[in-house]
Structure formats: C-alpha cells, structure tokens
Amino acid sequence: MTTSLSETIKQLVTANHIVADQGVVDGFGHVSVRHPERSDRFLLSRSMAPSRVGPEDIVEHDENGAPLDAGGRAVYVERFIHAETYRSRPDVMAVVHSHSPSVIPFSISSVKLRPCYHMASFLNDTARFEIRERFGRDTDLLISDPDKGRYLARALGNASVVLLRGHGSVTVGRDLQEAVFRAVYLELNARIQTNAVALGGEIEFLTDEEAHAGTEANAAQTARPWALWSEQAQARRAMR
C-alpha cells in the first residue's frame, strides 16, 4: 500500500511542525521524505524555518538534489544530505537534519554517544562524520555540494544516526514517523547521557542485543508519540 502524494506532503508538513515544536530544530534544520511514487526523488521544503512550512512550500527534488518545481524559490543549501542518503540507502524513507543542542557536544567530544534506554536503542550504531578528513580545515562545515553529501552518506553507512562534528546530526527512518521519533529521542538520550556522565559512576549502556530488540519493539510504537506531538504542534500553531 502506497501513501498518496498529497497525503505524503501533508505528513511531511506535520513532521516539520513536530520537529520544531519538540525543539529538535529551530530556524535551521530540515525534514524530507522519499517520493511515494518515484523512489529516485524526494520531497523537502523550500528554504525556510520548519515550523512555518505549509503544503505549498514542499518542493520535489531529484536524485542529485536538484529542485524540480521550486519556481525560483530558494532551496536548502544542504539538500545534498538528503539526496545522497536516499541514493545510498534504499531502506531509508525519511531523513531529519538537526542542530539540536544536547547532541552537538557528542559531535565534538571524544566521548561516544550510546543508548541509555530502550527509547533510544537505535543509537547503538551511531556513526561520526569529520568533514576535515576529506575536505580540509577551512570549510564552513556545510554539506553544500554532492561530493560532501556522498562522503557523509558513506560515513552514515548502515547506521540510524550520523553525528557531524561541529555541526549537528542526520537521522534516518523507515518512514517519517520513525525518523521523527528517532530525532526526538536522539536529543533526549544525549541529555540523559550527559547527566549520567556527570554523576561520575560506572554506566551500564544497552547491550547490542537489547538495542536490536528495542529498535524492533519501538518500530511498532511510533504512531503513539506522533499522534501526541502532532496534536501539540497544531495546538501551538492555532495560538498564533
């Protein structure tokens, strides 16, 4: 069963509002979804703050990140994050790029982000991306061309999340609900691990087996928080 294009666009707009309302993105960051009918394309807002996105702002992009129907409107500089992730990961149906604040410390610290509880079990295989390794010490850190997108996708590998040093993170899911779920719990787990480290004792992280089992258990549960977050985001929008 395929979701229709108009329904997919509607869900993508909701996803934009949720990640903003949950503090995963502010004026920056973006969410995309693979095109429901053409797997070599994806849908992504034109360049604007996610909380302000409406259906009319969604732009179709091709496999190289070129906008097909922008009509002269500005598109995101970092659209290549999405294009190259979809190309290299056929299993990925949705992508969130964020600078959520609790995650940044793990992108610049030698301390590894690890799953502290079952909600964040997908963090078991978190990848890291150091732009300097290939592009030198004088970039603006942005994934602003296909080549950088390609190396980022390579760093992501088969993981659910890749941390971009001094920049943020990219989170993927098998559908929009899963990608949004993960983006929210990535931020929460980062805050939890920071506090756990601050306690100074020994920490027991999830085992690989627990993480795998938890990821499957969570996959069946993403509709519940989506319904809640969607309701909350719409309520706060209505107050504007």
Next chain:
Amino acid sequence: MTTSLSETIKQLVTANHIVADQGVVDGFGHVSVRHPERSDRFLLSRSMAPSRVGPEDIVEHDENGAPLDAGGRAVYVERFIHAETYRSRPDVMAVVHSHSPSVIPFSISSVKLRPCYHMASFLNDTARFEIRERFGRDTDLLISDPDKGRYLARALGNASVVLLRGHGSVTVGRDLQEAVFRAVYLELNARIQTNAVALGGEIEFLTDEEAHAGTEANAAQTARPWALWSEQAQARRAMR
C-alpha cells in the same frame, strides 16, 4: 469511605493529564488506580498517550493484567507492571510508570539515587531492577509478560520507587494523589541530586529518620499540589 467508580475514573483521567503536563511522561508511560470496589482489579487507560486520555479510554483489568472491557481496543504492553504490583502490595492503591528523563541516569549509573530534600523523602528506600539478572542480555527491556512483572514487583519489595535499568521507573502510592506527587518529586530530586553531585563537594542526604518523618508529613499535603497541577493541566488542555 470508598470513592465511587465514576469518581475514581475521573481522578485517574486527571492523574493522566497531570503526569503529562508535569513532564513525567511523554507519549509513553502510564498511571493506574486499584478498583475502588474490587481490590483484585485495577483501572488503566487503553494504549495511548496519557495527555490524551478521557474517561471513555479507561479499561478495567483483572489481577493478571487481562483487560475486561477493552472491546478490541489495544491495551498497554506493560500492563503487567500494574497487575503484579497490586498483587504483591496490598497497601498500594496507585501506580505510575514513567521514563522521566532526569531519572534514567540513576537507573544506569552506579551512583545511588537518594533523598536530597523533604519533598522526596520517600526515596529513602529506592529499589533497583536489573532485567538481565533473570531474563538475560537480549530482552527489549519491556515488562511485557506476567513473569517479568512478578520479578519487578519482587525487586520493588516494600519501597516507594523502583528504578528499571535502561528503561525508567515505577512509583507507587497509598492513593492516586500520593503516587502522582511522588512521580513528580522523583523527577525533581533526580535533577537536584545530579546538580549536587556536579558541585563536587560533600553531600548531606536526609537521614533515615528524617526521611520517615518527611514521608508522613508529606502524606498530609498531597492535595495542595494536586489542586494546582490539575488546574494547570486543564488550562493547557483548554488551549488546544
């Protein structure tokens, strides 16, 4: 004096809204109350986010956690937390299960959660549950069957709170107001202890005697925050 069933259901709905509004639960977590007329049964919402629960969502469960009037609606996977707690603890009238974020670090750290101030005096005897001890290293950490519920209840013993490693906590009370009070101050005390540890000096926790005296003093005061939290939760719901 027994509270009527309809009044109990109303209070349980309010308790759901309070724990959501106070940040104790998000899309996940649940609150239950022992049935006012049949002490071998308990009331618990169908499977949904607590902030969205209404009276029509409350389902009666039997002593084994089987829903009696769900009418085909999905029930919580972890209802056995409640069933086995009520079975083993006749003094317990209400149960909160939560993943509140400041508490998770104490579930995975070797540092013990302890009462920092009189509001959290009930933490004096906090118990811990390590699912691996009996169920191995490859579970999804969920309390998804009666056997796991039983071992969790055994770990709880006579305590007010049990921390589930890599998962969350279970808090009990002699009535709904006390269980909710404790769930809120559990989260606050965890944040306070984390900050106290970060200061790096010596910490003076409550003595056992102070904790016991404080717990009794607090028992007389749970109506005051309940009135406030209830008002706040309803106000925010009205804005939706």
Next chain:
Amino acid sequence: MTTSLSETIKQLVTANHIVADQGVVDGFGHVSVRHPERSDRFLLSRSMAPSRVGPEDIVEHDENGAPLDAGGRAVYVERFIHAETYRSRPDVMAVVHSHSPSVIPFSISSVKLRPCYHMASFLNDTARFEIRERFGRDTDLLISDPDKGRYLARALGNASVVLLRGHGSVTVGRDLQEAVFRAVYLELNARIQTNAVALGGEIEFLTDEEAHAGTEANAAQTARPWALWSEQAQARRAMR
C-alpha cells in the same frame, strides 16, 4: 509614605503569582509582607499554592505567627519562618520561602553559594541552617513551631538569604519587590554557579565591595522586573 492595607494585599497577591510564574515556588512555598500599619503583624496567604492566591485568601498573623482572621481556614505549617524573621529583623519588610530546585544542591553540599554576577550581589553573606544542630536527626525538617523559627532567624542573622539544609531557602527584602527580585535571582545564580563549577576552571566571584555596591545599585532597579513579571504572570493567569 505608607502603602494602604488594601494596596499591600494587592501587591502580596501579585508577589504570590510572580514567584509561581517564575518557577521559584510550585505547590509549596510562600510569600509574606509586614503589615503596613502594625509592624508587629504580617500578611500571609492561607495554606494553598501561591499561584492560586487571591485577595480573599490573605490572612493577618500576629508576631507569634497566630492567624487573626483565618475563620477556620488552614494556615501554613511553617508560618513561624515569617513570624520570627519579622521579630528579629526590623529592617525586613517581606519574606519568601521556597524550594526552588537549583538552590537545594547548595543547601546539602559543602560547596558554598556565592554571587556570580551583579544581579545576585545580595548573596555575598548567604547564611546556612542545619536543623540537626539543635533539633536532632529525626525531624521532618519543617519549621513547624516558634522554637524552630527562632533558631532559623538566628541562623539568618543579618543576611539576605538563609539556606535550609535538605529543605530550601528563606529570602528577605526591604520591600516586596526586593524580596521577590532576590528570590528569582537566587535561583538563577545557583544555576549559574552550578554551571561555572562544571566548567572545571578557576572562578572569580564578586568581591565584598562589588557585592555591596551591586546590592545598592539593584535596590533602585527592582520596579523594572516587577512590572515585567507581573505582566507575564497576569497574562498566563488570563489564559486559564
């Protein structure tokens, strides 16, 4: 120029709403003001959450903390904090008692709370109260009788703030605006110092001279935040 009794009551109600809205108190904590016409009396709400206080809830108390016009309504167990502070400190015109969360760690840690910035210069002489020193290791920590109130006032001495181990703080001011100002910046300074300590370097606190100069400079500025906080508190009340 003396403020009239009705105007004083109105300001005390506003003070209650501000300390709640600013997160200084939750369901617990209280604010009082010395009676504008009878300096041996003070005004304090009946026992309830500060955010819910209205003019009709204000009760006149005598110098021993006895309510004069409660008409059978419950009064705060800890009214002796206020009574004994007013008795021992003729310069004090208003008192805030709070359990604000960033302050509790300093009440139980060997690390001393100190003024980190000019807004909190009044913390230069912060006092500490250990109830065990006189009342033993088995109290419920509450200031529930005149004798405890007296020893707390003795601990406060000429300071602006006294930290009660495992309990909270008492903040005094030369008027309501100053007491509220200090209660808010006490909490903020505690958070700031916690973060400064976490950085791990050397910390430069205010000198005594800077603190004294800052306290006088701030005394002329308390109307500005009061106007803001009052507006914010009333706006949020209007949404209920």
Next chain:
Amino acid sequence: MTTSLSETIKQLVTANHIVADQGVVDGFGHVSVRHPERSDRFLLSRSMAPSRVGPEDIVEHDENGAPLDAGGRAVYVERFIHAETYRSRPDVMAVVHSHSPSVIPFSISSVKLRPCYHMASFLNDTARFEIRERFGRDTDLLISDPDKGRYLARALGNASVVLLRGHGSVTVGRDLQEAVFRAVYLELNARIQTNAVALGGEIEFLTDEEAHAGTEANAAQTARPWALWSEQAQARRAMR
C-alpha cells in the same frame, strides 16, 4: 539603500521582543541600532524591560550617550556601552547587551568560551573585560559612565562578543538581524560547551578557518531565524 527611520524603529522594537522571547534578556538587557541617517547617533529604548518596548519608547542618543528626545523619561544607566561601541567600531550597526544565564559562567571562569558549532562561529575571537583592571575592586560592575564604556570598547576590539566578568556580555553585528542572531547563538553555544566539558573527554572546537568561513555563511542566513523568532514573539505577545 538605507532603511528609513520609521522602519528602523520598527525593527528595533521587534529585536527587543525577540531577545526577550528567546530568553537572551529578562527584565534587564538592551538592544540598540545605529541611526540610519546620522551615523553618529543611535536608537535605544528608554529604561524598561525589552519585551514591553513599543515604538514610542525608542529614544535617539548622541555619540556620547546623551538622550536627545527622552522628554524626561528615564534612560538606561548603561547606555555608554552602546555609545562607545558605535564610536570605536564604524562597522557595527547594532549592539545587544545581555545577562543571559549560560554565558555568565564563562565570564567568571578561567575556561575560555569557544565556538562549538558553525552557528556560533563568530565566537572565535571572543574578548573579555575585567572592570577591576582599571576601575578597582569596589565598582558595582555597571558600565555607567563614558570612561567605563570606552575601556569596554577597547576590550571588545575587533571581536563580535565581549564577556564582562560577573556581569554579562555585549554582542555586535553588521545589522540588527546579525546582532540578534549572535546574541541567541552565543547563549546556545555557552550551554553546548558547558555540556561538552561535562562529558570529560577531549573537545574539538572549530578551527580559525572554519570559524571565518562559517561567519560568512551565516551572514547570508540571518533573515530566516529572524522571521521565525519575530513570528513567535508576536504570537506570544498577542496572547497577553
């Protein structure tokens, strides 16, 4: 192209509301903009909380910080921060002064504030100001006369931000949007660095080259968060 005076005043009012709404200022702190027609003058609110500022509260100040049209209304004690910054830095078109809480620890700690991610690349050259060096150990820390303003401007040098020990920060921009952008991300970066330090590992900050490249990339992006923050601030004002 010069923005008209009335448009500039409108933007300055919005800037005041944004910095308040984003938690950069509370009852204290201020924002100014260089006069669009007379580069030796600047616009700054009369003395009041930024969130309450309207167009009628904007006062024109001359190069020495003297108000030209206050009409007897109180002006900010620290207007010399702005006057002396505009005098010494012809490239600066807007100035924010703030006590935002995550930044204060870096003003009193020996640990240096550094850019953790591209959004805060402008922090590469952050300056520090120690009032004691010239004005002794008994000031009230305020920049309350032209001489203090001058020494502060000297400390700022060519940097984007100067930290005032035990006081706060001053942030400058090439236009209002950039100054506000920097004031918000200064606070965020401070929180991020505090958490990164708490993790205890090695930290990789931005290189000088990355910081310079990032600052130019961000300059093209300040309109996006401004549009979002402006909308959010106006929405919350409408609820009053």
